[in-house]
Amino acid sequence: MRTDNPQAVASTVRGRNFGALWAGTAATNLADGVVKLTLPLVALSLTDSPALVAGTTLANTLPWLLFSLPAGALADRVDRRHLIMLMAAVRVVALTALVGGLLLGALPLAGLYAGALVLGTAEVFADTTRMTIIPMVVPRNRMESAFAKLTATESVANEFAGPPLGGLLAAAGLAVALGAGGLGYAATLVALMVMTGSYRSNRPPDTARPANFRADIAEGVRYVWRERILRTFLLASSVAAACWAAWTAVIVVYAVAPGPMGLSPSAYGLLLGALGVGGVAGAAAAPVLTRRLGRKITLTVAMAGFALLLAGPALATSPAVVAATTFLGGAGTGVWNVTYVSLRALVVPDEMLGRYSGVSRLTSWGSMPLGALAAGVAAELFGVRVVFWGGTILCLVVLLTTLRTVMSAEFRHLEARAAAPPAPATPHAEATSD
Template sequence: MRALMSARLGADFSKLWTASAVSNVGDGITMAAGPLLVASLTSEPALVAGAAFAQQLPWLLIALISGVYVDRLDRRRLVTIVNILRGLAMAVLAAAVATSTVSVPLIYIVFFLLGTGETLADTAFSALVPATVSPERLTTANSRLATTATLGNQILAKPLGGWLFAAGAALPFAADALTFLVAAALTSAIHITPAKQPVAGDSVREDIATAIRWLWRHRLLRTLAVSMGVANVAFCAAFAIFALYAQQRLGLTEVGYGLLLTTFGIGGLAGGLLVPRLGARFGTRTLLRGGLIVEIITHAVLAATTEPLIAAAILIIFGVHSVNWGIVVTTGFQRAVPDELRGRVGSVYALTQVGGAAAGSLLGGLIAQAASITTPFWAAAAAMTAVTAAAWRPLRAA
């Protein structure tokens, strides 16, 4: 099976795919173990949440600058070096935990460094994919990347991270360090020739402005970026209080809440496997428009229901949509954006998504506190209805 996949997409993609799968397992392990580590040092909710924010902060601060250097530097070498440095950072954290010298500030510093590395490595990785497969195979390649990411990061790694932390607090971070180094070795073994030589403008600011102008003038990609930016505000506003919603609205215990979260992964896994067939059957335009409708229905159903099984069913459908949308949009960007602009345009798109998520996370708690636990979901449904109406005609170009 593996040999057949490699033969279809090539050895270079196989290495890139394996590197992605390995690093996604490592990321998921740390996502599960990180909050547990902070919670073992402090009982302050704000400090526990601060660790996740420390990793997101670099996307808000330097994502656009990182995109410039992704276009200026050798992307394969950049991903390799950044993964080695992230592996070293995680090794330092693992050593600090093992020697009982870890502290909350140290965790914040390490997670901030991880986030900084993500702005470079993730952007460069997405720009590398078109160099390893032919344009007509991009959907299949991105589908496989999304499927293994969902399986490794959301389904396998989360329980593994908790188990490793219980076995020894330093183990999950040592394991993540190892996955970074393995991913670096695999990426360094890729043999590709850049389509064009790295291009540098007169200044970083000029390079960023060029990418913003290019994206804004491309009606379809601009629509996708704005639509998902607003969708992330709506989604994160609703799901920022999802744990409370599951307890107060659905009557779930902590175990039930954990099981409910796995529905995202189940739907995402199905979406990654189905997207090539769905695209061939319905077409890109229908998938994108249908995805916006799924967003509206998801928020409305969650706002209205008190039945856990209904919530689980709609979240599986939402998981299918979210991975489908991600694959379609990623493929569209990779095909439409010139190679010499992929890093910068990709970073502009990523900033709209992360910025929307951060804004939504802040708004959700405020809305729920001022009104009710279901108000953020009703507000999200209303916001996505407006987005769908505005984006419907521009999506004809998909």
């Protein structure tokens, strides 16, 4: 195919590449939802010790603390699409080994832990890298829309579709469920093969690069620290993530009978579903809110909505009230994620996006186990409602910090940078006409 309109060709290629990335994101997160539900069930089939069963989740999530920073540094050094494809292939191999061990009756608990650790490590490298590709496949004026689509897709596939599908497949056999997860990661690999072009960051020549990963990581951390506004938002997100984990850790005790809300297990499932529905709705609404209200108001309203997640059960035991605040908390999370991440992508240099993403993942995901631990101790010593009150107070502090930040002159300068054309750089290779 030949054309006299290079812009039309570039637009077509970008659309196809984004569509492939979107499909790969859906397949990956659907597989994640299936696998994360199934791994503890496999552990339960091997041991009746609650601590040993929980060890599977620990092994699967520990890589976020260990490898987030190296993952970001690697994403800024290699072709990002190839890195995600490699991680998809690693997950297919790991699940094949686990399925084989199950079918042969030769899967030890240590082998399950090893498989969970490999799967978690691959997830860290893939997820840290995925969002850094979006600026390479969509124009700047469509960035928020692209982030909204991928964020909503992640929520639907990972939280709504994946776990129920995993439950149905596990009923047919644990090996069937893990095998289906492997097929999902294989589908991701196929989808990314459709993409064309180079996805290396626009880094300086080799002579200007740090000599090793440690220097690379240190450079990324220094960059994050120098960007005061983005650093403030990153810390705000980390505190909010810890509060979210605290809510998640103890809401079941508060909601399910004999807890104060008196819900049945099925009604509790609907309550958690409100969080996911809110997240999808918020992610979808974020671009419209930003266009109509501006980022200042959108970010402030988003954090206020999230604060309601903790305030609802702190103030009331009514299922209707708590369900409403849960929905609004999820919506605030969705709006914040899309607005903040798209702003970050517009102002952080391409050669630094991977490392910034690594620092972001480390602080946000790393704060969640701390929030859950603090919630468990506080609930044990002082009661569950104290956790919600403490989280509400922290969220209000974050809300005031957000309001002060978006009203500053520095934030106006940051928005001006986001609106300005990107600095000249070596363009990413696009597919050429045949």
